[in-house]
Amino acid sequence: MLKVENLYKRFNLEAGFFAREERYVYAVNGVSFSVGDQEIYGLVGESGCGKTTTARTIVQMYKPDAGSIHFTEQGGKTYNVHSLGRSELAELRGKIKYVFQDPARSLNPRMTILEILTAGYRYSPYWPGPKQALEEAKAVMVDVGLQASDLDRRPADFSGGQRQRISIARALMVKPELLICDEVVSALDVSIQGQILNLLLRLKEEYKLSMLFIAHDLAVVSYISDRIGVMYRGLMMEEATARELTARPLHPYTRHLYAAIPQITLQNDAARTATRRFREVPDPTRPPVEIDETIFERKSPLAKAVAMLEVAPGHLVSPYFADPV
Template sequence: MSLVLKDVKKHFNLEAGLFARYGKFVYAVNGVSFDIKNNEAFGLVGESGCGKTTVARLIVQMYKHSFGHISFTDKNGTVFDLDNIDNKNLKLLRNKIRYIFQDPARSLNPRMTILDVLTSGYKYSPFWKGNKKAKEESTEILESVGLSEKDLERRPQDFSGGQRQRISIARALLTKPELLICDEVVSALDVSIQSQILNLLVEIRKKYQISLLFIAHDLTVVSYFCDRIGVMYGGQIVELGSSKSITEKKLHPYTQLLYSSIPDIKNRKEILAEKTIIEMPAPTQKPEGCPFYNRCKIHKEICLTKQPILKEIEPEHFVACHCLE
């Protein structure tokens, strides 16, 4: 299995709708490139609005990418070209790539039983073998995420936030996917529950040999969970490398800023004294130079006019920064 993105861009046209703004675009994703290998956990990390969720939705074609190339190759060697994919192959693709949303309360229908929640989409997959078999498989999957058969007849509102997220994970696993997209799956949960869900995902990855795209804004969570990390800012990946390399080196100024935002009791006074509030560039502003220019302490004149590209600074460690070339 492999997923490949090459120079992917997504520009939302603001000309549509009642409050149209002619000639205006939101430049949500601006030239993102990365790949996910078989049985790999890849993390996308960055602040809210950096484009990481948009990238995930482009992969499952909730949005159509404006430019660039996306392809997915399953374990049988079948290649799905997302640049020109028809509805039949899109249905097959969405069984192989499953999406777990941030808020389980909003993604689970409160009027449906858990059995219906699990099997509603499963009925339209090539793995469907009838109601009886579906119930058996639902029970098995539900037990694998720490719930039981008796929970099948209950409804989502009967469960806690952590249990609802377990149900969302079970629903995703039912079609035997090869890639799970986990979009901020622990950010809405208590810290104690977060660790339980993360440990569950680790177990699932080992048991089912699944690759994961893990999206979060917390670098500590991503570095604990993932093999490789892509740091996003302003619709671009500014640093890409192994979790160990990025955790130890922190080469890009934005990666350093993310790590400095992690609470540190010992140096809290110094950290607070350094904090300055600088707004991110407007998403409607066409990207020309480095998106991090206004917040960077080491910027050069070239950073204002020329957009940096990812370059291999160290083996398998890529950074998009003129100051590090």
């Protein structure tokens, strides 16, 4: 349904008082993955590894420097996400919805919940008129575990977990096919996290959704995802089904992430020593691997692909930052 191929994105840091020369942050350095129809694909990695940049590029908040993104809707039509006409763009905006990390900031405090749910919908090609939209809003509220009578209230009246449910309800109003959830449970305490994860799993079935589920917490990602991609410094380090990755993490960075979860301890000395290498915070202005800088000038989609090795069916491991496999 979603196919991201060889994506590159770097940010220009303006020269300033402390740095005379122009510098770049290498945020995404040749990332490829795909999300199947009604699949939950988890993207995991430490803060700053490029997860949000990848997601924002998918929803066209950023233009990629190289690479391509294709989206195939359930009806079979394929969109090349970064070369769309005006009407296709509006169509696609209804198919892919982004749920943000911080519900407190993404919900306008002055609007009622009904206004919040219908604000974007109103200008989409799918708007059914105010009467029908109100009925849909009531139904969506119930679907996310809130009440239809909550529609007149304002965000301040709700707890953090309830606000996250409102953000999810807003995304569901247009009946999207792909939901991008970027750190949607990171700001919530553990018991509420579980409720929201279970809600997403139920909604996935009811709304026949695919999901790109982004989080830095591997325990959370392993719980909800069908397949997982592990990112480090803008590169994909390993990809496998959640079950396979949990049972047999191969890349030292993946093992480092597992070792950071208190409940899961790997019975393996190699795993413990491997983690040392990933403790320091990397400098994002230094590319993690050698990058052909000409791709940024040419804006060509033809950068060299960053390949992983397939060590078992569907289990991919990066040769970078790795030990011989």
